[in-house]
Amino acid sequence: MSNLNQFAGQARELLRRDTTWPFLVPRQRSPDVSKQVILYLEGLNVSFDGFKALNDLNLYVNDGELRCLIGANGAGKTTLMDVITGKTRCDSGSAWFGQNIDLLAHDEAEIAQLGIGRKFQKPTVFEAHTVFHNLELSLQGSKGVWSALTASLTSIESDRIDEVLKIIGLQNARFQLAGALSHGQKQWLEIGMLLAAQPRLLLIDEPVAGMTAEEAERTAELLTSLAGKHTVIVVEHDMEFVRSIARTVTVLHQGSVLAEGTMDQVQNNPDVIEVYLGEEA
Amino acid sequence: MNAMSNLIEKMTRVLTELRQPGKGSSMLVGVLLATTLAMSAANLLLPADSAFYVSTYTITLMGKYLCFAMLAMAVDIIWGYCGILSLGHGAFFALGGYGMGMYLMRQIGDRGVYGNPDLPDFMVFLNWQELPWYWFGMDQFWFAVLMALAIPGLLAFVFGWLAFRSRVTGVYLSIMTQALTYALMLAFFRNEMGFGGNNGLTDFKDILGFDLQADATRVALLLVTTLLLVIAFITSRAIVQSRLGRVIVAVRDAEARARFLGYRTERYKVWLFVYSALIAAVAGMLYVPQVGIINPGEFSPLNSIEVVVWVAVGGRGTLYGAIVGALLVNYAKTRFTAIMPDGWLFALGALFVIVTVYLPQGLAGLLQRFGRSESVQAARREEDAGSDSGISTREVNA
Numbered sequence: 001m002s003n004l005n006q007f008a009g010q011a012r013e014l015l016r017r018d019t020t021w022p023f024l025v026p027r028q029r030s031p032d033v034s035k036q037v038i039l040y041l042e043g044l045n046v047s048f049d050g051f052k053a054l055n056d057l058n059l060y061v062n063d064g065e066l067r068c069l070i071g072a073n074g075a076g077k078t079t080l081m082d083v084i085t086g087k088t089r090c091d092s093g094s095a096w097f098g099q100n101i102d103l104l105a106h107d108e109a110e111i112a113q114l115g116i117g118r119k120f121q122k123p124t125v126f127e128a129h130t131v132f133h134n135l136e137l138s139l140q141g142s143k144g145v146w147s148a149l150t151a152s153l154t155s156i157e158s159d160r161i162d163e164v165l166k167i168i169g170l171q172n173a174r175f176q177l178a179g180a181l182s183h184g185q186k187q188w189l190e191i192g193m194l195l196a197a198q199p200r201l202l203l204i205d206e207p208v209a210g211m212t213a214e215e216a217e218r219t220a221e222l223l224t225s226l227a228g229k230h231t232v233i234v235v236e237h238d239m240e241f242v243r244s245i246a247r248t249v250t251v252l253h254q255g256s257v258l259a260e261g262t263m264d265q266v267q268n269n270p271d272v273i274e275v276y277l278g279e280e281a
Numbered sequence: 282m283n284a285m286s287n288l289i290e291k292m293t294r295v296l297t298e299l300r301q302p303g304k305g306s307s308m309l310v311g312v313l314l315a316t317t318l319a320m321s322a323a324n325l326l327l328p329a330d331s332a333f334y335v336s337t338y339t340i341t342l343m344g345k346y347l348c349f350a351m352l353a354m355a356v357d358i359i360w361g362y363c364g365i366l367s368l369g370h371g372a373f374f375a376l377g378g379y380g381m382g383m384y385l386m387r388q389i390g391d392r393g394v395y396g397n398p399d400l401p402d403f404m405v406f407l408n409w410q411e412l413p414w415y416w417f418g419m420d421q422f423w424f425a426v427l428m429a430l431a432i433p434g435l436l437a438f439v440f441g442w443l444a445f446r447s448r449v450t451g452v453y454l455s456i457m458t459q460a461l462t463y464a465l466m467l468a469f470f471r472n473e474m475g476f477g478g479n480n481g482l483t484d485f486k487d488i489l490g491f492d493l494q495a496d497a498t499r500v501a502l503l504l505v506t507t508l509l510l511v512i513a514f515i516t517s518r519a520i521v522q523s524r525l526g527r528v529i530v531a532v533r534d535a536e537a538r539a540r541f542l543g544y545r546t547e548r549y550k551v552w553l554f555v556y557s558a559l560i561a562a563v564a565g566m567l568y569v570p571q572v573g574i575i576n577p578g579e580f581s582p583l584n585s586i587e588v589v590v591w592v593a594v595g596g597r598g599t600l601y602g603a604i605v606g607a608l609l610v611n612y613a614k615t616r617f618t619a620i621m622p623d624g625w626l627f628a629l630g631a632l633f634v635i636v637t638v639y640l641p642q643g644l645a646g647l648l649q650r651f652g653r654s655e656s657v658q659a660a661r662r663e664e665d666a667g668s669d670s671g672i673s674t675r676e677v678n679a
Binding site for chain 1: 290520523524525527528530531533534535537538539540541542543544545546548549552
């Protein structure tokens, strides 16, 4: 009898009118940002062999915001990006993209197609291809094998590539092999590749590592110009750089959020001074 | 001035395009077709005592080389373009060969030593009473061809799906492919498998009703082989030049980047692996009627490794390089084994070392060096033209 009740309960759950069966939910849709928040991370825990890389981390990012994440080595910045992009599974917690997309239910390729672009710490571009083809491969659209075989560049797509080339300032390097670009140019190209896919959320890991002061300045301009149209999360060690672009800064420490606010607020926060900035002073 | 810089940009573009994967010359196709046609004509039309007569032995040898060239191309497609070093492609080649061998075996009919109209000789010898189920239908050419493609294709799909989905790459994958072909070799050595065991399948009489020993049949087989090689070459070139080809090279160079751009890299790898296995199977199917035997030795890991050497010599990452490499190394092998049979393996090893150290791009790389210096010059000229907006090419070359 109890078995029957259980079964009936399950059936009722399955037939609830206010839910949709998981397999009927379209895999690709745009995030619902009616509450102004595009990324909800709650209670994230990740541990590697007992080391807690993320420890009950909570973070909310507004739509169109430019957010900087800072923190010492091992604070969990890269792990956080890994969790958001589906590379690392978290032990517990939830990650939602808008109000309607559960990021933990998708894999890397799907998350990329949902509109989350990620730049790696070390600039990673397709070195054997030209700058143009690098961007072509990054364009939004079907990423299936068959559609790649039959794909031809439409004028809309080629306009998009021109537009991105202009944003990243590589118009003159269009037919250069990406492998022949300088370090800074590769960083820009990778950001351009993310832009070509027209993402909602950009995760950018150490954009100015190894750049000259002049290049860093241009990168700062680029990133601030992106905010508004896209939501940008930047991880960076270079405090000077963070100060130049940041509106809101989140400080991570040992896998959880230590402080959040403007750069000045954060720098005057006694906890932050003790664990992070204090070490430098 | 503007027109000049436009022209230079166009030239740079063309040269860069030429360096893109797969832009081998179509000259190769022309040379292949012309050579085989000339050889065929010389064999069939000229009297045997003419100075230009080409012996049937040479015709068959050429056909064999072309089969190897096709196999090399199959390996090059996945190794050169996608970075998957398969040390077991001989398995797909041999499976295709066995498919064709089974058809040829059934064509013998009652002309075998034991005169049994249904059972091949080795089955009579083993006292088998009836044909195993997997031999049924193999007397039909179309069915045999279908099976000779479907079995290797399916094997490649299952193997690739399991391996690439688990993200096995690099040396581990190479070892697995090696294990695959080794396991198949051991299996085919067993008499109980019903594929002729140690001796394999041989003593073929005719194909599609044509006598396999006749000159005309040999010539026709050579021409068919050339034609299929050309078709495979053109198809593969179309693939590597499409966006699919660029995704594949992207997967080779930065798989994680491709995945985070939304490409399901494992699917690309699986389908490319299947495509490559199918080409290898076609090569095997053409190889067997010309050589007249297929035995488990074809599964030997050593054979598969040799294919990799051909590709390395010719230049991986260029389709014509693989073909040229296979032809040259096999020609060298034929000559060398005639002069100094024991020395060949040493020569092969030395060749591999020399190519790896001095010619990492193979012979094709040697050819391209000329083109590269040309394009660098073009880039310099463009640099002189100068530009003020954004990043100048000066920085690019720095």
